[in-house]
Amino acid sequence: MTVRLCALDQLSDPGAIELSWGAGDWPLSLFVVRRGEAVHGFLNRCPHAGHELNMKPDEFLTRDGELIMCRSHGARFRIEDGLCVLGPCPGASLRAFAVELVDGFVVVAQAELERLSAAAGH
Numbered sequence: 001m002t003v004r005l006c007a008l009d010q011l012s013d014p015g016a017i018e019l020s021w022g023a024g025d026w027p028l029s030l031f032v033v034r035r036g037e038a039v040h041g042f043l044n045r046c047p048h049a050g051h052e053l054n055m056k057p058d059e060f061l062t063r064d065g066e067l068i069m070c071r072s073h074g075a076r077f078r079i080e081d082g083l084c085v086l087g088p089c090p091g092a093s094l095r096a097f098a099v100e101l102v103d104g105f106v107v108v109a110q111a112e113l114e115r116l117s118a119a120a121g122h
């Protein structure tokens, strides 16, 4: 079973969007990043100190759209795999998850969301 996260058209190019999954007071915070026709999904949790990366809605990329940036202490991550290349946690990675494009929508396997949720301690 798959879950639709958003329409590809909702994402600028390059661009990112924040999403949540699950019910209750603490749904899982996720984001997806688009660059061209490629879309990548990540758990919204920085490996440096565990904060959410953004301070404003959908604010995940550097100004030039080349890297993901954590607004807490400035860590920068590659879009293609979430590896930290600059800042306080070099070599650490964002927790990525597999997404697909189906009929113009970004989708993810429900089992992948459940794995992510368990890894995040939800």
Ligand code: FES
Pocket (backbone or CB within 6 Å): 046, 047, 048, 049, 050, 051, 053, 070, 071, 072, 073, 074, 075, 087, 088
């Ligand atoms: S929590 Fe992200 S850089 Fe510190």
